Amino acid sequence: MTDFIATRARFDLPEGIVYLDGNSLGPLPRAAADRVAQTVTGEWGGQLITAWNRAGWMDQPARLGDRIAGLIGAAPGTVVTGDTLSLKVTQCLAAALQLRPGRKVVLSDSGNFPSDLYMAQGLLSALGQGHELRIVDPENVAQHIGEDVAALMLTEVDYRTGRKHDMAALTDKAHAAGALAIWDLAHSAGALPVDLTGARADFAAGCTYKFLNGGPGAPAFVYVAPQHQHVEPLLSGWLGHEAPFAFDPDYRPGPGIARMRVGTPPVLQMAALDAALDIFDEVDMQVLRARSMELSERLIAAVESRCPEVTLASPRDANARGSQVSFRHPEGYAVMQALISDGVIGDFRAPDILRFGITPLYIGEDEIDRAAETLARILDSRAWDRPEFKRRAAVT
Numbered sequence: 001m002t003d004f005i006a007t008r009a010r011f012d013l014p015e016g017i018v019y020l021d022g023n024s025l026g027p028l029p030r031a032a033a034d035r036v037a038q039t040v041t042g043e044w045g046g047q048l049i050t051a052w053n054r055a056g057w058m059d060q061p062a063r064l065g066d067r068i069a070g071l072i073g074a075a076p077g078t079v080v081t082g083d084t085l086s087l088k089v090t091q092c093l094a095a096a097l098q099l100r101p102g103r104k105v106v107l108s109d110s111g112n113f114p115s116d117l118y119m120a121q122g123l124l125s126a127l128g129q130g131h132e133l134r135i136v137d138p139e140n141v142a143q144h145i146g147e148d149v150a151a152l153m154l155t156e157v158d159y160r161t162g163r164k165h166d167m168a169a170l171t172d173k174a175h176a177a178g179a180l181a182i183w184d185l186a187h188s189a190g191a192l193p194v195d196l197t198g199a200r201a202d203f204a205a206g207c208t209y210k211f212l213n214g215g216p217g218a219p220a221f222v223y224v225a226p227q228h229q230h231v232e233p234l235l236s237g238w239l240g241h242e243a244p245f246a247f248d249p250d251y252r253p254g255p256g257i258a259r260m261r262v263g264t265p266p267v268l269q270m271a272a273l274d275a276a277l278d279i280f281d282e283v284d285m286q287v288l289r290a291r292s293m294e295l296s297e298r299l300i301a302a303v304e305s306r307c308p309e310v311t312l313a314s315p316r317d318a319n320a321r322g323s324q325v326s327f328r329h330p331e332g333y334a335v336m337q338a339l340i341s342d343g344v345i346g347d348f349r350a351p352d353i354l355r356f357g358i359t360p361l362y363i364g365e366d367e368i369d370r371a372a373e374t375l376a377r378i379l380d381s382r383a384w385d386r387p388e389f390k391r392r393a394a395v396t
């Protein structure tokens with residue numbers, strides 16, 4: 001059922017560009033532009049405040065949560081959208097700590113995205129209960145899961161190298177030690193098959209502007225396993241209240257996953273995301289994964305045969321990678337700027353990583369070949385060695 005020619009036609013990509021950065025910001029789905037325009041003029045413009053009811057704006061967080069649930073092996077009623085990933089991870093961590101009051105260690109790894117670690121540091125210090133954030137090497141996580149660990153907090157796919165953790169095995173290990181497992185799916189949702197139910201994950205969160213193509217500023221999502229949905233939420237906002245429009249001065253958490261909502265949903269962003277998710281209705285995630293592996297192998301083979309100056313930073317085994325391929329080069333930043341100026345868009349992650357997102361929905365063999373050829377040409381000619389390619393922009 002998955003037709004990658006058809007999915008390619010659903011995106012509005014600039015002519016002549018090879019876009020290998022959908023792992024950071026997915027491109028514009030054609031339908032999203034129309035859907036947002038309709039929401040702006042037809043709903044906001046035409047219906048004004050009545051659109052909260054008439055156009056179903058207030059139901060978007062749960063409705064889109066259920067759509068995302070279908071992509072990550074979660075049951076209906078276990079996922080809700082809103083806020084940002086940094087906040088959703090924090091809500092998960094606070095909930096897990098509440099469920100393991102006697103334990104003081106949060107275990108994470110040095111491959112985790114800094115914001116997850118920063119938010120954990122902020123939460124633990126605000127709680128003031130003597131919790132410790134223990135950060136170990138990604139390869140050593142399993143051996144550090146001990147009886148003192150309250151929560152394992154990991155990102156499944158490493159944002160720099162693409163290394164992929166074994167979610168089911170680590171979750172099992174955490175449970176065997178009496179700990180809970182929180183998974184960040186930033187580089188998993190929409191990129192590879194995820195089975196939160198099968199892995200028995202306790203909590204998960206992710207963003208929708210990367211592989212799900214929801215657009216810049218698109219809302220995050222949060223998953224809470226059914227058996228944990230009774231927790232008291234850290235962020236007790238009015239839209240997570242049992243009866244927001246009762247305007248009761250006291251907080252009472254809403255039913256189930258609804259209590260993970262905080263405040264007013266970003267309606268225009270949700271409209272864009274809704275249109276972006278339509279594309280996944282036509283996609284079998286197993287087929288997508290197989291295609292992503294094929295394209296990744298093709299890129300690695302082409303780059304390794306033509307570009308002796310770069311080294312593979314991703315695991316060589318396709319099963320141990322997410323849907324990106326990374327290479328190291330000491331002048332990685334300048335090399336990436338030169339690539340971008342030649343129409344091949346990837347990105348750079350400090351200190352020396354050239355990162356390429358492999359997104360079969362709109363990338364095929366031709367794009368992979370052109371990327372490898374362009375990289376080889378830039379390295380052979382040292383075209384990157386120019387001052388304008390070395391000036392760092394705010395976003396890399």
Ligand SMILES: *Cc1c(COP(=O)(O)O)cnc(C)c1O
Nearest residue numbers: 084085086113115155184186207
């Ligand atoms: C992209 C990313 C984030 C970003 O968080 P925001 O709050 O959406 O800015 C957080 N964690 C991981 C693992 C990411 O890859």
